Amino acid sequence: MKKEYTPVIMGKNEGGGRRIAIGDIHGCFYSFESLLKEKLQINKKDQIFLLGDTIDKGLNSALVLDLIIDLKENNYQIFPIRGNHEEQLLMAYNCGFDFFENYLNEYNSLDLIGERLDEYLGLISNFEYCIELDDFVLSHSGINKGRINPFTDLRGMFPDVKFKFEEERLTSKIQVHGHLVKTISEIENSILNKERRFSIDSGCYLANEEFGYLTALDLDEMKLFFQKKKEGNENKD
Numbered sequence: 001m002k003k004e005y006t007p008v009i010m011g012k013n014e015g016g017g018r019r020i021a022i023g024d025i026h027g028c029f030y031s032f033e034s035l036l037k038e039k040l041q042i043n044k045k046d047q048i049f050l051l052g053d054t055i056d057k058g059l060n061s062a063l064v065l066d067l068i069i070d071l072k073e074n075n076y077q078i079f080p081i082r083g084n085h086e087e088q089l090l091m092a093y094n095c096g097f098d099f100f101e102n103y104l105n106e107y108n109s110l111d112l113i114g115e116r117l118d119e120y121l122g123l124i125s126n127f128e129y130c131i132e133l134d135d136f137v138l139s140h141s142g143i144n145k146g147r148i149n150p151f152t153d154l155r156g157m158f159p160d161v162k163f164k165f166e167e168e169r170l171t172s173k174i175q176v177h178g179h180l181v182k183t184i185s186e187i188e189n190s191i192l193n194k195e196r197r198f199s200i201d202s203g204c205y206l207a208n209e210e211f212g213y214l215t216a217l218d219l220d221e222m223k224l225f226f227q228k229k230k231e232g233n234e235n236k237d
């Protein structure tokens with residue numbers, strides 16, 4: 001039985017703060033922390049939307065989730081969205097502990113095993129799939145019109161979910177998503193060209209020069225913030 005899911009409607013930030021979307025973090029804790037605290041200097045009026053894949057690949061998935069929990073507990077408005085890596089991790093957990101451990105090992109995420117594991121699983125199982133704002137739609141891979149499962153890419157990332165929403169209304173808004181790795185100049189061009197659908201995943205965990213950034217977008221100003229990967233050891237391969 002598939003679970004039914006309707007995107008969350010949030011509209012504007014009534015508190016008067018900024019609305020900021022952040023691309024795939026992938027366990028790059030130090031970059032994430034620096035982006036939030038130094039580059040963006042977030043405050044409690046701001047709404048922060050994480051566009052999925054907060055964990056895996058980079059080496060500090062547990063610290064990323066610890067920070068999300070800490071911000072929530074301190075009444076920051078942080079809204080994580082589910083990516084294929086959160087979904088896969090929850091699926092792997094349901095396949096028995098050996099499978100789960102192998103999965104985590106493959107994605108550099110063994111640090112999630114420990115006394116907070118249940119808390120982490122509870123946290124990510126509550127990540128939303130899609131958040132609709134007054135003029136934007138935020139999700140991990142964008143909306144693929146006409147597909148049976150419109151929030152998925154070709155690999156079918158959310159097979160157990162039946163999405164219920166008004167496709168025409170949602171796809172008429174600007175879609176900001178993650179999942180597809182782009183260079184920062186490609187992302188800058190998406191803004192300059194006023195594209196209606198684009199990714200802000202700049203491959204933070206990657207070691208090559210072109211990538212290795214974590215990107216944030218102020219949705220009201222359409223202003224980009226790029227955080228260069230903070231530490232060499234956030235990438236293993």
Ligand SMILES: [Mn+2]
Nearest residue numbers: 024053083179
């Ligand atoms: Mn990703």
